[in-house]
Amino acid sequence: MNFASTRIRAASNDDGMIPLINIVFLLLIFFMVAGTISASDAVMVTPPMSKAESPLNIEQMTVIIGHDNDIYLANEQITLEQLTSDLTQMQNQMLQNQMPQNQMPQNQMMGQSEDSQGISILIKADGQLSMHALQEVLAHVKSAGIARISLATFPVATSPVATSPVATSPVATSPVASGHADGGI
Amino acid sequence: MQLITTTSQRKNPISLTPLIDVVFILLLFFMLSSSFQKWRQVNISAPTNSPTIIPSEKPEFAIVQLDSDDGRFRIDDTLFQIDDLESLQTLISARPDAIYVLNTSPDVRVQTMVTLVDTLKALGAKDISLASEENPTELNGVTP
Incomplete structure (x- = not known):
């Protein structure tokens, strides 16, 4: 009896909820x-x-390179060839939109002039990925x-993983081999 | 006793429980959808946009060859260790205006490359370029 009455009162009273x-x-x-959402x-x-x-x-347009070298453009998985064709299409659209403002069709068609900006690309690549995968996408x-x-x-x-494999490697220090050759490219 | 019940009735004409439900749902939504990661970016510009190359002057190149993840790399055939900041500093301060061309082996990790670019930049290298894999003469300026 006593239990029941206190329970009902507690349930009907929301004051305890306020904190x-x-x-x-x-x-x-x-x-x-x-x-940030x-x-x-x-x-x-x-x-x-x-x-x-x-x-x-x-x-920027985002290109994601996943662990298995799978490539995503705008969160859709595509192949490397599709990446080129899709990006070419977007780039051309962007340049065509810019053309009336800049009024330099010959430069815009080249897509290489200083004024033509085109689209910009952000590559999100995993840090453990090989450079080969990144270089392929870059190309x-x-x-x-x-x-x-x-x-x-x-x-x-x-970052909790602030130590890269490079920074922690216990390999002998100081330059070893010699020979300075100014390399031209 | 009577006083207490009347005041509590006046204070809570409607139950607070639906409000709490809604607030909890909002809280869950914001907790799950918001991210606190602070992304940064390293710019990799194509050769045409590189502002530091003066056409009248033949630029000086320093070839940085990065072949492994163990922290060793070569600058113009001299072996360096990425921890060995003093020797690197000596080299870079002697040639601050050189274009440091980064050649990477295909199996080197992206993290290693980015760390190396950071280190070179911190030691005063003004112009760091990432050479393209199939065509090493094609350079991409890297500005962290």
Whole structure:
């Protein structure tokens, strides 16, 4: 009897909830203000750690290279050949849109002039990926006539995996071999 | 006793539970959809946009050959260790205006390349370029 009455009273009385609601509201405000909502990537990649300071330009097309060298353009998996053709198409569209403003059709057609910017590409490659995979994508992106390419990185300090395999390697120091040859290319 | 019940009725004319439900759902949404990762980018520009190459002057090249992930690399056939900042500093301060052309082996990791670019940049190399794999004469300027 005694139990039942207290339980009913507690259930009908919401006063005990108010501190809970306060905290939940605070959490809500924190996540709304501090977090940024963005579309998630097709695959999770752990980009290379870098000291690079330039913030991400969100207006770029994103090319993701996953662990198995699978390539995603705008979160859709495509092949390397499709990447070139799709990017060429986008680049041409962009240049055509720019043409009336710049009124330099001969330069715009080349796609190489200083004024023609075209689209810019952000490559999100996994840090553990081989350079071969990155170089392949770079070559295909550039064959589409795109000049502005960037590689996504994470800042070094905030990462829990700040030590790269390079920095921790216990190999003998100091220059060993000799011979300075100024290489021309 | 009567006083308490009347005030509580006045304070809560409607139940707070639906409000809490909605707030919890909002909280869940923001917790799951927001990200706190701070992305940065390293620019890889095509050769036409590289501003540092003066056409009248023949640029000086330093060939950086990166073949393994163990922290060793060659600059113009001299073996360096990426930890060995002093020797690197000596070399780079002697040739700050050279274009450091990065040749990478296909199996080197991207992380290794980025770390090397960071190190060279931090030591004062102004112009770092990533050579294309199939055509090493085709350079991509890298600006972290």
